[in-house]
Amino acid sequence: MRFTHESLTQRVCFVPGEAPAAVRDEVRRLGATRVMVIAAAAEADLARQVTVDVPVVLHHNEAVMHVPAETAERARAAATAHRVDALVTVGGGSTTGLAKAIALTSGIPIVAVPTTYAGSEATSVWGLTEGARKMTGVDARVLPRSIVYDATVTLSLPVAMSVASGLNALAHCVDSMWAPRTDPVDQALAGEGIRALTAGLPSVVADPAGLEGREQMLYGAYLSAVAFSSAGSGLHHKICHVLGGTYDLPHAQTHAVVLPYVLAFNTPAAPEAERRIADAFGTASAIEGLQRLRQTVGAPSALRHHGFNEADIDAAANAILDVVPASNPRLVTAHRVRRLLRAAWEGADPLTMDDRPRKAWTQQSVVPPDPAIRDGHAGP
Structure with a gap:
């Protein structure tokens, strides 16, 4: 080590x-x-x-x-x-x-x-x-x-905004698993952050006036931020910074929508990170855990609902390519970014955005490996 x-x-x-x-x-x-x-x-x-x-x-x-x-x-x-x-x-x-x-x-x-x-x-x-x-x-x-x-x-933060903000915190945890400067300490903090946020967010939705869920959320948000500050910005945050800064999209909602697509994109090339995230959710796969949580709390589901236009997908993809971290576990190409953005714009099942077929998350199956992956990167 x-x-x-x-x-x-x-x-x-x-x-x-x-x-x-x-x-x-x-x-x-x-x-x-x-x-x-x-x-x-x-x-x-x-x-x-x-x-x-x-x-x-x-x-x-x-x-x-x-x-x-x-x-x-x-x-x-x-x-x-x-x-x-x-x-x-x-x-x-x-x-x-x-x-x-x-x-x-x-x-x-x-x-x-x-x-x-x-x-x-x-x-x-x-x-x-x-x-x-x-x-x-x-x-x-x-x-x-x-x-x-x-x-x-x-307590005055509306439930819908609590959900988006909580998923923004969760994105810090997920990105910290493979960000450029990540280390075992960051990954441990991120895992505990996922556990706290997964416990707290449904509680806030079920009982908006209760403090226990909101305290768990603050605890998880702190852990996620400490991990993120050390690990640096991964692919998810680079995508969201481009979308937010260029197209003035709402910060938390953008993170909440994009997260499952980046998770589904990267996990086939990052099995150890996938296992850590799944363990933190307490589910068989990382995407299953995230999607279950999103379904439970009524998460934002599509960029088209938050001001992003379909006509901007190509330009956004090109801008994202300029800032993709070299350390991302899976090779990022213009075609792949466009597919990811289109799926996020539509609100499609994140496991259907790739060219290869994969079972939907609701079937509770672990995401199968990408046969094109070689040395941590997928083929063209």
Whole structure:
């Protein structure tokens, strides 16, 4: 066994029902006296409640999906003008992403209070969209110093959005099994993340007002993000970054739709990862476990329902080819990406998108090996 794993330095506080006190304490630990609170307009009232005991000099409510560069510049200018020395975010990935854009150029520390399961709070990954291109990178300055997880602040997240956000977290776990920098630690974290999310998500759907399921979701989302931050972006995330940044598709729903197609595409060439994922789901095959979960919670099913046009498939496929990780377990060609995107656009059975026939997941069979696979890659 030979690998190098780097752990991130971060405080993680699980404090059910005690977010305001925990945020106050984390801000004090930083020695901050001029705090900028970032939240989307819809969560502005919640943000004020969470930061009631914090020395706030600015409430900033312009959080936009995919963090447009111009939005980031306005937020940076506001932080400079108010001489901000700490950022508190209350919201999902877009909100945390905006704070990261500020920290990227200023080094101002972040205390994150997540209200979704996006996981951005536990990664050193930043993203900005300029024009129709989404840029991402890794920088230690953007990693929040502290995370305050309080399941009560997620109670206002609608069930449908909880499902999409939870499956987004699950995508972090799956991609971490074969991402460019993956190692056994990442894979162990991802496996436990899958178990927690698989337990928590049906509970949230069945009992939206209950806290136990939402706590499991926050726990799973944290594990998934830590694994993803270390392992890097695999094929799934590269596809979704292109779709989200270029076509302005909703982040969580896009991840939720694309995930089964990438899983079905890669697992024939990654039997060890397939076994780990299946074990985490507790099913005979990875795709069976994912599809059962998706069916149970009513997952988003097709890109055409979320603003992606059939006419854009070819252009999107070409853009994706430019960013495919060289380490992906299965060879990615233009033809294969087009088939994957078309299947995701239609909402087709993911096991029918390849040229070779395979049994549907509902027959509870393990995905058969691809006879064309040689040395970890499939033939042309």
